[in-house]
Amino acid sequence: MIIDFSKLSTILIGSKLDVKIVNEDNYNDELIIGRASNSLVCGGNIGVLDDKYNFIEIKNGLLRVGAKTSNRALYNFTKKNNIAGFEFLSKLPGSIGGSIKMNAGMKSYEISNNLVSINSKNKNKFKFGYRYLDINEPVFYAEFEIKEGFNVKLVEDFKNMRKNQPNLPSLGSAFKNPEGNYAGALIEKVGLKGIKFGGVGFSEIHANFLVNYGNGSCEDVINAITEAKKRVFKEFGIELQEEIKIIL
Ligand SMILES: Cc1cc2nc3c(=O)[nH]c(=O)nc-3n(C[C@H](O)[C@H](O)[C@H](O)COP(=O)(O)OP(=O)(O)OC[C@H]3O[C@@H](n4cnc5c(N)ncnc54)[C@H](O)[C@@H]3O)c2cc1C
Numbered sequence: 001m002i003i004d005f006s007k008l009s010t011i012l013i014g015s016k017l018d019v020k021i022v023n024e025d026n027y028n029d030e031l032i033i034g035r036a037s038n039s040l041v042c043g044g045n046i047g048v049l050d051d052k053y054n055f056i057e058i059k060n061g062l063l064r065v066g067a068k069t070s071n072r073a074l075y076n077f078t079k080k081n082n083i084a085g086f087e088f089l090s091k092l093p094g095s096i097g098g099s100i101k102m103n104a105g106m107k108s109y110e111i112s113n114n115l116v117s118i119n120s121k122n123k124n125k126f127k128f129g130y131r132y133l134d135i136n137e138p139v140f141y142a143e144f145e146i147k148e149g150f151n152v153k154l155v156e157d158f159k160n161m162r163k164n165q166p167n168l169p170s171l172g173s174a175f176k177n178p179e180g181n182y183a184g185a186l187i188e189k190v191g192l193k194g195i196k197f198g199g200v201g202f203s204e205i206h207a208n209f210l211v212n213y214g215n216g217s218c219e220d221v222i223n224a225i226t227e228a229k230k231r232v233f234k235e236f237g238i239e240l241q242e243e244i245k246i247i248l
Contacts, residue, residue, distance in 0.1 A: 067097025
């Protein structure tokens with residue numbers, strides 16, 4: 001199947017690629033992409049999950065979710081069924097598979113918190129960190145604990161936290177925050193806030209958001225990322241680490 005990642009990805013940049021529709025039986029080392037809301041897909045051996053992994057069900061007292069399910073759909077389901085712990089998904093683009101692989105979240109709320117198993121394997125078999133999960137197989141489905149009490153107030157708090165985020169197309173935070181520091185502050189200090197690289201640039205609203213001003217390319221993103229890393233290392237000795245995934 002042909003996917004034009006410049007249309008799928010939230011940054012509206014990417015290549016047109018022939019991708020494989022992947023299930024548990026035909027998987028053969030493809031890199032699985034979900035909604036590309038954290039990924040710049042410029043090339044590679046790409047797979048997307050079969051539609052059968054788009055489901056939400058309650059089974060044996062657990063919430064069982066296919067990895068192709070959108071974050072939005074799970075958010076709506078948990079809200080409707082008064083389930084706690086998924087409030088941070090309210091404005092989080094992406095799929096459950098991508099969110100698990102990224103251990104996506106806000107502040108102390110992360111998708112791994114309520115997780116019980118991935119592909120029927122206990123969560124304890126995997127190592128999670130800040131926007132990180134050590135797993136060498138695709139996430140096909142996952143199970144989560146069911147705790148009662150969807151928290152509307154939390155949704156409001158998360159909404160407020162996003163007030164300083166730009167509306168232009170992006171992949172969210174470009175870099176992880178280094179320990180004890182903020183990537184956005186460092187980018188600003190090295191003079192890159194609001195600076196453009198071709199069609200993309202570090203947003204004047206939030207410097208850690210690399211935004212597409214309309215005609216950005218993969219090369220523009222790579223140039224911007226490379227320059228930010230170079231400057232921050234030169235000035236502060238800090239190695240910025242991409243949060244976004246660049247797939248060439
Ligand atoms: C405006 C905006 C705001 C954002 N805010 C946040 C935020 O607050 N917190 C946060 O954590 N993130 C945030 N993000 C980033 C993004 O939304 C999350 O990382 C999201 O969970 C990615 O899901 P996806 O399906 O789009 O993943 P993709 O971009 O498709 O993939 C991300 C990574 O996961 C891998 N992957 C995808 N699906 C699977 C699978 N089924 N099995 C194994 N690996 C897989 C990919 O290979 C890639 O390495 C934001 C993004 C945007 C655009």
